[in-house]
Amino acid sequence: MAIDIQALQAGNSRALAKAITLVESKRIEHRTEAQLLLEQVLPSTGNSIRIGITGIPGVGKSTFIEAFGLYLLSQGKRVAVLAVDPSSPIAGGSILGDKTRMEMLSRSKDAFIRPSPSEGSLGGVAQKTRETMLLCEAAGYDVILVETVGVGQSEYEVASMVDFFMVLMLPNAGDELQGIKKGIIELADALVINKADGESINLAQQTRRHYENALHLLRHNTFWTPQVMSCSAIKNENIEAIWGMISGFKIDAIKNGSLQEKRSRQAREWMNKLLHEMLEMKLKQNPEVRDLLPHLNDKVTNGETTPYLAATKLIDLLFKSAK
């Protein structure tokens, strides 16, 4: 697959889409090609602000992203929306990235919306999304929104690939965490209470105070104190203030070096995760290991050998047959 890198770097969305297809391809020769492409564009990446957005179904993520994205376009920004949705049952694409959800945004030439890759191999769907993010940056997008549903493990994966992680909530002070895991709240740089409109305005304010108090109890190890804000995406209210908060974060995080530090740490952690996955794959794909494994599994199951001896034999086999 010949990718026109100059067109990509000039912001041509067809070249970008083709590059993403290459990155998402499962064919081994495409994988190598994709890595070479990524290394080539790497110097022109990193200039966006990477924003993760999560929230339970019904919180209004699409409406928020549409309103937020349109506001960013009005400020002259170019916006890419990516999705991480490992749970999607729809083959070949994700409901999350469905362009009909963000109709206005998808019509603009300065917005790029890409559904979640249907599956990934090494590093899973998150690996593809990380690589797609780099391609979008190379294509000059200023803001990358990475969206995920607030269920499962995908929130952790998104939090570990973005600069700023935002959790959308409903106005519902009494409802504790609304099904969001406590670990996710601890990762949030901001909680945004959406649907703060009509009869829910007072409730949204209560909810906001509730979470402000709750967040005080959590420790943070960066310069940034997580914020609680409210907005109404459908009425387009307070969207500007949310961008104000995030761009303020970005300016400070660049100035004090913490943005670069965070990205470096994320990259190193990701490298370690990939290393482990690759080792596991080497083991799984080794024909001799694959032959012996069921036999050793039986012996361990029946107490005929120890787990240690069985593991040692498999490792010896893996490194001998590599010779």
Next chain:
Amino acid sequence: MAIDIQALQAGNSRALAKAITLVESKRIEHRTEAQLLLEQVLPSTGNSIRIGITGIPGVGKSTFIEAFGLYLLSQGKRVAVLAVDPSSPIAGGSILGDKTRMEMLSRSKDAFIRPSPSEGSLGGVAQKTRETMLLCEAAGYDVILVETVGVGQSEYEVASMVDFFMVLMLPNAGDELQGIKKGIIELADALVINKADGESINLAQQTRRHYENALHLLRHNTFWTPQVMSCSAIKNENIEAIWGMISGFKIDAIKNGSLQEKRSRQAREWMNKLLHEMLEMKLKQNPEVRDLLPHLNDKVTNGETTPYLAATKLIDLLFKSAK
């Protein structure tokens, strides 16, 4: 180190102690020797009931184990007490296994008390304790008590190597989980409220009802419904009933096959854990990988290469230099 296997299997505690020293040794030739020994004794293992005991400091673990152990001795059982204490700051042994804590028990020839190994390599302290457990079984001990403090990760490790996992608690109904992690309670086959004596008797009963209600909310996937009991180790009250519960569990679990099933699953999971640790160690110990790693770490940190490419290079190097 020549181990007298016949003496070991005849229950000679000096031969047992020497075998454990071999298993705990960090020298590579001892490691191989230990594995051969374990494979030789394997057919005579598995006949004990393996009981894990945890609880926060101050709950009375030593007093409980002394009372429980003495009761078992009076029933003609031979008892081994092992400890898993990775956090122990004392080199060469653990405060947990200190024999002075279980003075009466340690004087009996039918009791064997072994402090926590000070450190482990592959599989950590838990690996050594698993192997020591097998040696104790080969030496004919009927009941193995594996003790750990209720902090950190060691409870999970103990729960994954025993047949029956018991959490000691204090009489304190209002105090929720008393610093015990919720995940630990979910693993418990029994909660035992110790110090149910004197003025605390009523409180202990309340605590017991409190946890009985709480446990009802938890799902269980075995035949066994977790029990809540109370006792006073220091007054030797209700110790017999606790043994009654555990021996009842053992009889049923043998009859319906779930004991064998649980042990088989534990062994397979342990094999997988060791496999991963061994792979990681291969990577760490490879001289070429070790040379290149800091350089690639820098490149990833500075955004000069992708985590994927860096990981691929390291893996290629590991398997090429094995050739």
